[in-house]
Amino acid sequence: MTLDSFSVPLNDLSRKPPFTQDQTEQIMELILKGPYLNGAHTRQFENDFSNFVGSKYALGVSSGTSALQIAFRSLNLEKGSQVIVTANSGGYSTIAALQCNLSPIFAEVSELGILNPDSMFDHSSNPKAIVVTHLYGQAAPIDRIVAIAKERNVFVIEDCAQAAGLKYMGKMVGSWADISTFSFYPTKNLAAIGDAGAITTSDDEIYQRARWLREYGWSQRYWAEIQGGSNFRIDEIQALILNFRLPNLMAMNSRRKEIWMRYQRLCMRYGVGILGSLDESFVAHLAVLQLPNRQDFVNHMKRFGIETTVHYPYPDYVQPGFNQINQSAFPITEMLCESVVSIPCFPEMTEGEVIMVETALSGHFEAI
Ligand SMILES: Cc1ncc(COP(=O)(O)O)c(C=O)c1O
Incomplete structure (x- = not known):
């Protein structure tokens, strides 16, 4: 049996709810007229998504992996700093840490596959940040993790790629940590029609840096204010689709x-x-x-x-x-x-x- 001939597939993106007439017209207008980047759809998505998550800010970005890179870089860590990640979460946080010249150190997970707060520091002498992945849509004990990390002056990044819309103790994931990341890969709970992602934060300084990092490190056009920036922009089509689907x-x-x-x-x-x-x-x-x-x-x-x-x-x-x-x-x-x-x-x-x-x-x- 080939992959295509499963009677029950793992996913079927062709069954997503169809766009309405009005939505189809908006998509066509965008395709014909632009702007394709940095436009009103991105701004609306950022506004709606930060309200949804309960964070002060949201930034649309090009993928969940870009979001993780931005998150690491927004914390302004020294080259080679240790960051704690789990080894069963698909490799995304490890990849992002390596891309940012950081040193990923693994920690053991609980039987649920989620970072175990009691093992967080077992293998790291002086970590500067922790990535907590809400794997499969399960909430990590983020209250405890944040409390322990705070005591030791360690930043927390929530990876919410698999957990859009998840609440823990009545509060949305993506609003607990210093900075949080989302993926809107087409099979995710909130799905774009290509690659897209977001970061959320309520920290003014982290937000400012993340915003610059998303676009070449620019504080203004053609002026690279900080290092580590690149092209991590979300495009307007993805933002428009996310605006349709978020409700x-x-x-x-x-x-x-x-x-x-x-x-x-x-x-x-x-x-x-x-x-x-x-x-x-x-x-x-x-x-x-x-x-x-x-x-x-x-x-x-x-x-x-x-x-x-x-x-x-x-x-x-x-x-x-x-x-x-x-x-x-x-x-x-x-x-x-x-x-x-x-x-x-x-x-x-x-x-x-x-x-x-x-x-x-x-x-x-x-x-x-
Ligand atoms: C837990 C987790 N983190 C990060 C990512 C990376 O997201 P993306 O594929 O949008 O780069 C994914 C998704 O594939 C994921 O499942």
Whole structure:
């Protein structure tokens, strides 16, 4: 079976709600007339998104990875400074740290795959910043992490790429840390139609630097005020699409959660691990099961025509692309990399598809 022929895909972007007549006209007008960058759609998105998150500022940028680079650089850390990251989060924060000439130091995660506040400083003598990834749409214990970091004078960056619209203790993620980052990659909970991202912050100085960094480090046209700037701009088409979709984000998150809850009930019945939680501290970006016999499960789902994948199979520290990082192994990180598997969970899934996944899951769970 080829990837294209799964009866139930992991995602199907062609099913996103269609644009209205009025929205289509706005898109056409923008394509025909511009401006394509630094225009009113970006400003509106930044205004609406900062209100949505509850931060003083938001800045649209070109991707979640650009957002992480801007975040690191906005903190004005010395070259080679240690920054704490987790090794099971897709590598994005490690890549961004290396791009910014910082030294990523790994920390162990909890059984949920999220930075463990008690292990944060185990391998770092003098960290200057911590990246907290709200992985799969699960909220990290960001209150504790921020409190501990503050005591030690360490900056906190929240990576909310998988967690747009997530609340923790009644407060949106993206509003807890010194600076936060978002990705609007097309499969994310808030999706652009190409690459896009954002940063949010309530710190005036960090915001000012981030704004300059987004565009070459310029404080004014052709005047590079600070180092580390580049072209990290969002384009107007992406901002316009995000403006159309932001009002629906919470409804889409609810639909994801409903689907996830169907799987969760089955997992509970059979004693199978599924990451996430029933309360509001999880927005079901992904439905991730934990299975010791993962390959058997993947083969079984494939026979039922159901696509699966692994987020993420390799710890950062074993990958040659990150090979300047020489660190000890992390048992929970490795256990998760070997056992997690993602199953279809996107808001446009049909009832029939959800039932197909449930049937396939029950079949496998009964046999194990
Ligand atoms: C947790 C996390 N951080 C960062 C990123 C990077 O975002 P982007 O693909 O927009 O660069 C992603 C997404 O792919 C992600 O899942």
